[in-house]
Amino acid sequence: MTQPVTVLTIAGSDSGGGAGLQADLKAFALNGVFGTSVVTVLTAQNSAEIRAIEKVPAAFVQSQLDAVLADLPVAAVKTGMLASEETVRTVAANVARLPNLVVDPVLVSSDGAKLFPSTVDRAYVEGLFPHAAVITPNIREATILTGREIRTDDDLAAAATDLGRTGARCVVVKGGGRPGGEAVDAVWHDGTVRFLRSPWVATRNNHGTGCTFAATTAALLARRVPVQDALDEAKRYVQAAIERGAAWQIGAGHGPLGWPTAEDH
Numbered sequence: 001m002t003q004p005v006t007v008l009t010i011a012g013s014d015s016g017g018g019a020g021l022q023a024d025l026k027a028f029a030l031n032g033v034f035g036t037s038v039v040t041v042l043t044a045q046n047s048a049e050i051r052a053i054e055k056v057p058a059a060f061v062q063s064q065l066d067a068v069l070a071d072l073p074v075a076a077v078k079t080g081m082l083a084s085e086e087t088v089r090t091v092a093a094n095v096a097r098l099p100n101l102v103v104d105p106v107l108v109s110s111d112g113a114k115l116f117p118s119t120v121d122r123a124y125v126e127g128l129f130p131h132a133a134v135i136t137p138n139i140r141e142a143t144i145l146t147g148r149e150i151r152t153d154d155d156l157a158a159a160a161t162d163l164g165r166t167g168a169r170c171v172v173v174k175g176g177g178r179p180g181g182e183a184v185d186a187v188w189h190d191g192t193v194r195f196l197r198s199p200w201v202a203t204r205n206n207h208g209t210g211c212t213f214a215a216t217t218a219a220l221l222a223r224r225v226p227v228q229d230a231l232d233e234a235k236r237y238v239q240a241a242i243e244r245g246a247a248w249q250i251g252a253g254h255g256p257l258g259w260p261t262a263e264d265h
């Protein structure tokens with residue numbers, strides 16, 4: 001019998017179930033890999049808001065990492081909300097043991113508000129990006145990280161190119177927050193930029209799109225899919241997941257994504 005490959009998410013818990021490690025584990029399962037999780041932060045969250053954040057001590061993040069890595073053959077890793085400079089630096093101290101590292105730098109809430117002090121941004125740039133196979137900031141995070149105002153496709157491309165200088169092997173700047181006919185992301189890789197494009201789904205149910213995109217990319221890298229193919233497939237997957245959940249009414253705010261079948265993407 002073929003065994004599933006194992007993937008790890010280092011991320012926060014979303015009590016509302018739509019984002020964070022709950023979204024990651026769902027994306028892992030639906031993309032055919034076995035998911036493990038190191039919890040970095042607990043959020044009291046629902047579809048409408050993050051009400052409170054309780055950080056897990058960095059030493060306990062390390063304990064969880066040690067327990068997982070001592071026993072389980074982790075083939076790819078996704079990071080989500082790390083929430084403190086100390087936790088970013090703790091994860092960074094372990095990069096030699098974190099293969100196929102996909103870093104989703106969660107810096108802002110869905111309404112665009114900055115969640116953490118700038119010391120956290122710097123720790124990502126210094127400690128994690130240089131070791132990442134892929135980094136996946138959204139438009140607001142890319143603005144914070146580059147200081148660029150991002151409005152057009154050219155701005156997305158310029159931000160992705162700037163972030164390529166951090167040492168990340170591949171950069172995806174997700175333009176998902178932009179209203180318009182298409183959901184456009186810029187991918188920088190090997191000195192060139194290309195775009196991922198899909199039709200824009202008109203729905204409020206977009207809670208966890210970023211987590212799902214990055215987790216799916218990690219699952220595919222673990223399955224040895226080449227990185228550019230993995231990004232194309234993750235884009236199709238997230239699009240299908242948004243479509244599947246578009247008519248759901250779960251929560252009064254931004255609802256979760258649905259469960260695509262293999263035929264959907």
Ligand SMILES: Nc1ncnc2c1ncn2[C@@H]1O[C@H](COP(=O)(O)OP(=O)(O)OP(=O)(O)O)[C@@H](O)[C@H]1O
Nearest residue numbers: 138174176177183184199200201208209210211213
């Ligand atoms: N309404 C939509 N229709 C189609 N694709 C979308 C939509 N919203 C987001 N996407 C796509 O989903 C992926 C995730 O992008 P997004 O910018 O939403 O991430 P994010 O802001 O990090 O998400 P999160 O809400 O988890 O923080 C991107 O490929 C983006 O283009």
Ligand SMILES: Cc1ncc(CO)c(N)n1
Nearest residue numbers: 012013014019020081208
């Ligand atoms: C725990 C957690 N991680 C990531 C996000 C970003 O969607 C969120 N809302 N909550």
